Amino acid sequence: MTAELIQRLSKIVGPRFVSNAAEELYLYSMDPGTMPQAYPDAVALPKTAEEVQQIVRLAGELKVPVVPMGAGLVLSGLTRALKGGIILDMKRMNRIIKVNPLSRYAVVEGGVAQGMLQAYLKKYHPTLKHSMPDAPPIATMAGNMCIHGSGHLSVLGGSHSDMLTGMEVVLPTCEIIRTGSCSVSPDWFGRSPLPDLSGLFLGWAGTTGIVTKLGIKLFPNYAFNDMLIFVCEDADTMPDVIFRLTGVQVAEDMTPWMTPKPDWAKGFLHINIAFGAHSKKELTFKRNLLQASVRHYIDRKTAGFLPLPPTQKNRFLKVPSPDLARFADLRKGGGFEYVGAMMAIEHFPEAYRAGLEIAEKFQVSYSLGARIIGAGHAMMFFFAYAFNRADDEDVRRASEALDATNRAVLDMGGIPWKAERPAQVQIMEKMDPDTFALMTRIRATLDPNHIMNPGNWEK
Numbered sequence: 001m002t003a004e005l006i007q008r009l010s011k012i013v014g015p016r017f018v019s020n021a022a023e024e025l026y027l028y029s030m031d032p033g034t035m036p037q038a039y040p041d042a043v044a045l046p047k048t049a050e051e052v053q054q055i056v057r058l059a060g061e062l063k064v065p066v067v068p069m070g071a072g073l074v075l076s077g078l079t080r081a082l083k084g085g086i087i088l089d090m091k092r093m094n095r096i097i098k099v100n101p102l103s104r105y106a107v108v109e110g111g112v113a114q115g116m117l118q119a120y121l122k123k124y125h126p127t128l129k130h131s132m133p134d135a136p137p138i139a140t141m142a143g144n145m146c147i148h149g150s151g152h153l154s155v156l157g158g159s160h161s162d163m164l165t166g167m168e169v170v171l172p173t174c175e176i177i178r179t180g181s182c183s184v185s186p187d188w189f190g191r192s193p194l195p196d197l198s199g200l201f202l203g204w205a206g207t208t209g210i211v212t213k214l215g216i217k218l219f220p221n222y223a224f225n226d227m228l229i230f231v232c233e234d235a236d237t238m239p240d241v242i243f244r245l246t247g248v249q250v251a252e253d254m255t256p257w258m259t260p261k262p263d264w265a266k267g268f269l270h271i272n273i274a275f276g277a278h279s280k281k282e283l284t285f286k287r288n289l290l291q292a293s294v295r296h297y298i299d300r301k302t303a304g305f306l307p308l309p310p311t312q313k314n315r316f317l318k319v320p321s322p323d324l325a326r327f328a329d330l331r332k333g334g335g336f337e338y339v340g341a342m343m344a345i346e347h348f349p350e351a352y353r354a355g356l357e358i359a360e361k362f363q364v365s366y367s368l369g370a371r372i373i374g375a376g377h378a379m380m381f382f383f384a385y386a387f388n389r390a391d392d393e394d395v396r397r398a399s400e401a402l403d404a405t406n407r408a409v410l411d412m413g414g415i416p417w418k419a420e421r422p423a424q425v426q427i428m429e430k431m432d433p434d435t436f437a438l439m440t441r442i443r444a445t446l447d448p449n450h451i452m453n454p455g456n457w458e459k
């Protein structure tokens, strides 16, 4: 079967872009997280939506699984071939198709990396930007969109899937469909007023189709940018602080962080608040608004803003932030995974305390933090654990800590984001049964051959 598969895949994408070499399958069998390896039978790199279509047709005929993959950086093992089959590496589909500078959106192919669009806009449309996650810049727009990612404009624009304006998708049954305005019009301006089919492909971990194009909202790129860092000691005040800071609707990004290193940071809760303006005067006005919003705490001397020299400030203003990637190698093995819990902001204090307790119990290197989504409408609270991949004991401890964190998150009303297989099981156990039954029916309708990333979102 593998020989036939390789030969027929070669005919579709060309022999250079198919492999079942042992060393390549090894690399594609894992991601940087704790999930165990799972080997695919083959890796294929298509160049066009038609090639994707032909691969899916072949997979349906041979009943072979297909696992779509961007950069494979999801950390929760969602691009591992749990039942073998083909990993469809999208990186060759890397064209930036168009930018509409007036209506502020871009249309890109399904393998375009975050860093590619960032560099393109910097060169050709310097007054525009898109929201970048803090993932390494090779992470793809589609991979991040498919998992409801978030990034440095998420206070302004919500989660990244809220910034999606439409998609082209190859269905498991091989049709190429479009969602949003682009299904009717040449313009990719948005998802209303039609029935919103985009949801059929967001949050499904690649089990319902392969995104070959997507439209994404762009935002003004300010000439002047600044950051304030708010510091306090009392976790119980954080929901109110976030409520006040988001209430003035000035920040583009707000990221609370709590880490034991460096020593000066231990025990304190920080919030990085990034904002920008078209002029220095506007920047000062916005800074004043933010500072005034939390004056209540400053006057009581229970909190304050951290004075930062410009060099330090510039480091914090880097997009994407290098800090998480640095933390990922804390244990010198490059192993890193986090529970990103989507939850309401009032759960901040219990999430913080649970994170500290779990890190202490399982003796793991931790970094806790959050990204505020919208005007305080939700947050992605992260519990990140670094480990040395070569140290089995270290990996086991991190795995157990992640499992305990997923349970704690669900108990406090949150939902693990981009859930790894064990976390999916915990979510499915808690989900309203009729809702899960509908999910299963939708998936069976879209994918009657059950070839798309099987093993995910199923009991």
Ligand SMILES: Cc1cc2nc3c(=O)[nH]c(=O)nc-3n(C[C@H](O)[C@H](O)[C@H](O)COP(=O)(O)OP(=O)(O)OC[C@H]3O[C@@H](n4cnc5c(N)ncnc54)[C@H](O)[C@@H]3O)c2cc1C
Binding pocket: 067, 068, 069, 070, 071, 072, 073, 074, 075, 078, 079, 090, 110, 111, 132, 133, 134, 135, 136, 138, 139, 140, 141, 142, 143, 144, 146, 147, 148, 149, 150, 151, 204, 205, 206, 209, 210, 211, 212, 324, 325, 328, 453
């Ligand atoms: C240091 C670090 C920091 C991070 N910070 C952030 C952050 O700030 N915000 C954030 O959102 N994430 C963050 N992440 C998590 C993750 O890396 C990103 O979300 C990243 O954008 C995922 O993109 P990817 O191309 O690697 O996706 P992949 O891992 O390749 O895929 C993710 C999921 O999407 C599916 N998929 C991929 N491409 C397609 C496609 N074309 N069609 C259909 N399904 C597809 C896959 O099957 C999988 O289920 C971080 C990760 C690291 C390592």
